[in-house]
Amino acid sequence: MYIVPEKEIAALVTRQDSFDAVEKVFASMAAKTAYNFPVIREAIGHADALYGFKSGFDRQALNLGLKSGGYWPGNMAKGLTNHQSTVFLFDADTGKCNAVVGGNLLTALRTAAAAAVSVAHLARKDARVLGIVGAGHQATFQLRAVAEQRNFERVVAWNRSPEKLANLAAVAKELGLPFQSVSLEELGAQADVIVTIISSHEAVLKDIHVKPGTHIACMGTDTKGKQEVEAALVARATVFTDEIAQSVTIGECQHAVAAGTLAQADIAELGAVINGNHAGRSNDDEVTLFDGTGVGLQDLAVASAAVELAVLKGVAIEVAF
Amino acid sequence: MYIVPEKEIAALVTRQDSFDAVEKVFASMAAKTAYNFPVIREAIGHADALYGFKSGFDRQALNLGLKSGGYWPGNMAKGLTNHQSTVFLFDADTGKCNAVVGGNLLTALRTAAAAAVSVAHLARKDARVLGIVGAGHQATFQLRAVAEQRNFERVVAWNRSPEKLANLAAVAKELGLPFQSVSLEELGAQADVIVTIISSHEAVLKDIHVKPGTHIACMGTDTKGKQEVEAALVARATVFTDEIAQSVTIGECQHAVAAGTLAQADIAELGAVINGNHAGRSNDDEVTLFDGTGVGLQDLAVASAAVELAVLKGVAIEVAF
Numbered sequence: 001m002y003i004v005p006e007k008e009i010a011a012l013v014t015r016q017d018s019f020d021a022v023e024k025v026f027a028s029m030a031a032k033t034a035y036n037f038p039v040i041r042e043a044i045g046h047a048d049a050l051y052g053f054k055s056g057f058d059r060q061a062l063n064l065g066l067k068s069g070g071y072w073p074g075n076m077a078k079g080l081t082n083h084q085s086t087v088f089l090f091d092a093d094t095g096k097c098n099a100v101v102g103g104n105l106l107t108a109l110r111t112a113a114a115a116a117v118s119v120a121h122l123a124r125k126d127a128r129v130l131g132i133v134g135a136g137h138q139a140t141f142q143l144r145a146v147a148e149q150r151n152f153e154r155v156v157a158w159n160r161s162p163e164k165l166a167n168l169a170a171v172a173k174e175l176g177l178p179f180q181s182v183s184l185e186e187l188g189a190q191a192d193v194i195v196t197i198i199s200s201h202e203a204v205l206k207d208i209h210v211k212p213g214t215h216i217a218c219m220g221t222d223t224k225g226k227q228e229v230e231a232a233l234v235a236r237a238t239v240f241t242d243e244i245a246q247s248v249t250i251g252e253c254q255h256a257v258a259a260g261t262l263a264q265a266d267i268a269e270l271g272a273v274i275n276g277n278h279a280g281r282s283n284d285d286e287v288t289l290f291d292g293t294g295v296g297l298q299d300l301a302v303a304s305a306a307v308e309l310a311v312l313k314g315v316a317i318e319v320a321f
Numbered sequence: 322m323y324i325v326p327e328k329e330i331a332a333l334v335t336r337q338d339s340f341d342a343v344e345k346v347f348a349s350m351a352a353k354t355a356y357n358f359p360v361i362r363e364a365i366g367h368a369d370a371l372y373g374f375k376s377g378f379d380r381q382a383l384n385l386g387l388k389s390g391g392y393w394p395g396n397m398a399k400g401l402t403n404h405q406s407t408v409f410l411f412d413a414d415t416g417k418c419n420a421v422v423g424g425n426l427l428t429a430l431r432t433a434a435a436a437a438v439s440v441a442h443l444a445r446k447d448a449r450v451l452g453i454v455g456a457g458h459q460a461t462f463q464l465r466a467v468a469e470q471r472n473f474e475r476v477v478a479w480n481r482s483p484e485k486l487a488n489l490a491a492v493a494k495e496l497g498l499p500f501q502s503v504s505l506e507e508l509g510a511q512a513d514v515i516v517t518i519i520s521s522h523e524a525v526l527k528d529i530h531v532k533p534g535t536h537i538a539c540m541g542t543d544t545k546g547k548q549e550v551e552a553a554l555v556a557r558a559t560v561f562t563d564e565i566a567q568s569v570t571i572g573e574c575q576h577a578v579a580a581g582t583l584a585q586a587d588i589a590e591l592g593a594v595i596n597g598n599h600a601g602r603s604n605d606d607e608v609t610l611f612d613g614t615g616v617g618l619q620d621l622a623v624a625s626a627a628v629e630l631a632v633l634k635g636v637a638i639e640v641a642f
Contacts, residue, residue, distance in 0.1 A: 003324075046380055075416070097389070097407040
């Protein structure tokens with residue numbers, strides 16, 4: 001059994017590794033050679049924690065296992081990340097556990113990679129302005145990953161507390177991209193690609209804000225009741241997702257489906273575009289929207305890449321188990 | 322993070338350790354301070370394998386985590402056990418994974434311990450004849466664990482292929498107990514305690530076989546459609562279980578409930594007897610039946626004991642994770 005500690009991940013797994021792993025597993029999901037098992041999520045009644053599992057099996061990559069962990073709101077005060085997770089990989093041929101991998105940074109990388117894959121396959125090739133809605137820790141990962149997918153010339157961003165945009169501004173500067181804090185109206189009028197990455201229970205980005213031709217990646221909604229963008233915007237857009245079942249229940253699409261303005265049959269898998277079974281964007285005026293709900297198979301895919309790289313570089317700890 | 326490899330378990334965890342851990346967690350379940358999360362079980366479409374998770378949280382013992390693994394029918398040909406499992410324990414205060422424990426032998430020990438706990442709390446004190454139905458690998462664990470709970474004078478056993486009873490006979494000899502291969506009629510007429518541990522889809526032990534005063538531990542039914550004893554026997558008995566929700570859906574009680582001869586409200590938790598909230602056996606003629614379905618919390622309980630003992634004895638492998 002290989003152990004890949006959390007502290008090793010940053011030096012092992014690049015954004016490109018994450019992109020490749022996530023693109024491949026989305027394709028496998030759409031080809032029906034990979035599927036996610038039901039998600040377990042429990043408020044355990046201790047330390048205000050939410051604990052659970054995301055799991056699945058990719059028959060093409062032979063990735064089997066789960067990510068387990070959750071949200072411990074008191075961790076920050078202890079000098080730990082509130083979100084804690086560990087990925088466990090199993091040998092698909094024997095059922096033996098063959099790897100334990102720190103899952104905190106990997107979760108951030110795979111979530112950013114999903115948005116990046118959607119931009120690579122759905123945004124206009126001539127996209128020049130990147131808009132970010134949100135300024136949390138994950139927003140910086142989204143910015144880095146998405147910025148690489150087109151020849152962006154500048155970044156505009158909105159956050160409820162604009163002063164928190166300093167982190168994003170610093171990353172944009174590092175990437176050599178001019179950065180501006182703007183209103184939602186300005187953001188929608190200027191951005192060719194928008195990533196929303198907030199934890200909200202009501203729509204922030206409205207249909208009227210968004211100009212024709214925009215690609216939007218909604219990355220913050222993964223729970224019943226959460227919402228980032230107006231349902232009318234989802235209804236107007238051509239909608240893609242990682243997993244349709246999650247999209248209509250806990251993803252951004254839940255609201256348009258509930259409003260009756262979007263049918264489940266109208267939602268396509270991003271993997272179908274990757275596989276060439278869906279044309280993706282059909283013209284330059286179309287609004288495309290990716291509902292990134294986050295699936296266990298993404299975690300297995302990046303963790304599997306991490307193990308391979310860790311073994312290659314000699315930093316995997318091997319334990320006779 | 323501690324790693325306790327499979328090969329260390331045999332020298333670490335005794336039957337008494339397993340008994341204590343299982344008794345304690347059954348009590349915690351009945352006190353509503355411990356609960357199991359939904360079970361995931363998937364036929365993954367590769368290597369004919371069944372893969373999944375059993376998981377839960379015991380707020381009293383602060384045991385949080387899961388057992389993952391499954392059934393790989395081709396393993397035997399590779400020199401491996403068909404049932405493969407690993408237990409992962411998490412720090413309930415932070416969500417960090419703090420132990421990875423080999424789960425194969427622990428599963429056998431915790432299953433045997435459940436039957437032993439039921440015998441300790443429900444069988445007549447003057448029980449003298451122990452009956453075993455089944456002769457598989459797990460049957461030997463049941464025999465060893467249950468034999469310690471009363472002053473048994475002899476063992477009678479039945480198996481569809483009586484020649485396979487040699488393993489059980491050897492264990493009985495080792496325990497200094499006379500052993501006899503018998504018919505089901507003889508077994509029921511003689512045994513004061515019966516453990517059934519077979520994988521069957523139709524009732525083997527019938528109501529008419531069993532004499533008054535017997536305690537029966539049904540340990541082999543953990544799936545919809547499986548059955549060890551006649552539903553009429555379940556209806557006649559005073560019924561106890563580890564977890565009522567599992568008992569009526571995938572346990573031995575599923576059939577009597579489906580037949581309408583047993584109500585869910587008639588089933589008591591064994592933990593309630595341990596806690597003193599249920600009197601248990603009320604007289605010497607009562608037939609008591611324990612439906613042992615197997616819950617994730619048992620796995621966490623014995624794995625936690627294994628980690629504690631491994632640390633104490635210096636065989637836990639500590640990894641900076």
